[in-house]
Amino acid sequence: xxxxxxxxxxxxxxxxxxxxxxxxxxxxxxxxxxxxxxxxxxxxxxxxxxxxxxxxxxxxxxxxxxxxxxxxxxxxxxxxxxxxxxxxxxxxxxxxxxxxxxxxxxxxxxxxxxxxxxxxxxxxxxxxxxxxxxxxxxxxxxxxxxxxxxxxxxxxxxxxxxxxxxxxx
Numbered sequence: 001x002x003x004x005x006x007x008x009x010x011x012x013x014x015x016x017x018x019x020x021x022x023x024x025x026x027x028x029x030x031x032x033x034x035x036x037x038x039x040x041x042x043x044x045x046x047x048x049x050x051x052x053x054x055x056x057x058x059x060x061x062x063x064x065x066x067x068x069x070x071x072x073x074x075x076x077x078x079x080x081x082x083x084x085x086x087x088x089x090x091x092x093x094x095x096x097x098x099x100x101x102x103x104x105x106x107x108x109x110x111x112x113x114x115x116x117x118x119x120x121x122x123x124x125x126x127x128x129x130x131x132x133x134x135x136x137x138x139x140x141x142x143x144x145x146x147x148x149x150x151x152x153x154x155x156x157x158x159x160x161x162x163x164x165x166x167x168x169x
Contacts, residue, residue: 003089005062006081013061013085026058032084036063039080044095047073052091052098052128066091066127091128093153098124101131101153108148117141120162130154136161 017024028036036054043051043065050070056063062085067073069090077088105112105122112119119141121134130153135141138159145155 003087005088006078006084006086008081008083009062009085009087011085015059015061028056028058029061029084032056032061032063035080035084035086039063039065039077039086042076043067043073047076048096049094052093052095053124053126055126057087061085062087064089068092068094068128089127093128093130095124095128097153098128098131101149101155104149105131105133105145105155112141112144115140115144117144118162120160125156130156132156132158134158134160134162 013029016027016029018027019025036056040051040054047067047070050067050073052066052068054063054065064087065077066089067077074088077086080086102122102124105119109119117135117137117140119133119135121132123132125132133141133145133155135157136159138157141155141157145157149155
């Protein structure tokens with residue numbers, strides 16, 4: 001079961017907007033935001049072997065939940081999605097697994113700096129595909145990081161300079 005939707009998706013909803021200086025901006029409706037907060041909280045606490053992450057599609061007025069398939073978590077999502085639209089998609093890895101790898105990489109930043117790989121940002125992909133790192137030393141990172149951490153959970157390398165702090169004027 002790669003993808004399915006909750007009962008709440010059967011009701012068509014118009015996107016909500018607020019006026020901003022630059023014009024109308026899409027926002028997440030309060031009822032959907034409340035459900036997504038409950039899903040994230042329960043996913044992290046009660047279903048850590050399944051929950052991978054969330055995404056909001058404000059134009060379609062739906063939440064997208066990424067999870068490693070689990071009958072118990074799916075039942076929870078069906079109940080939560082009775083009144084709002086939740087699209088449920090398979091994920092390769094749960095958030096807990098991704099966070100473990102993320103923490104290992106962050107703990108090793110000194111090692112990577114000494115090896116000539118300057119890592120700027122490390123973060124879990126919300127769709128459960130892997131852990132993303134940014135660096136200018138892409139070829140080195142793509143070669144060396146999997147050697148250290150294995151290939152079970154992909155390390156996705158993005159060509160990007162480390163962030164620079166803002167300076168006061």
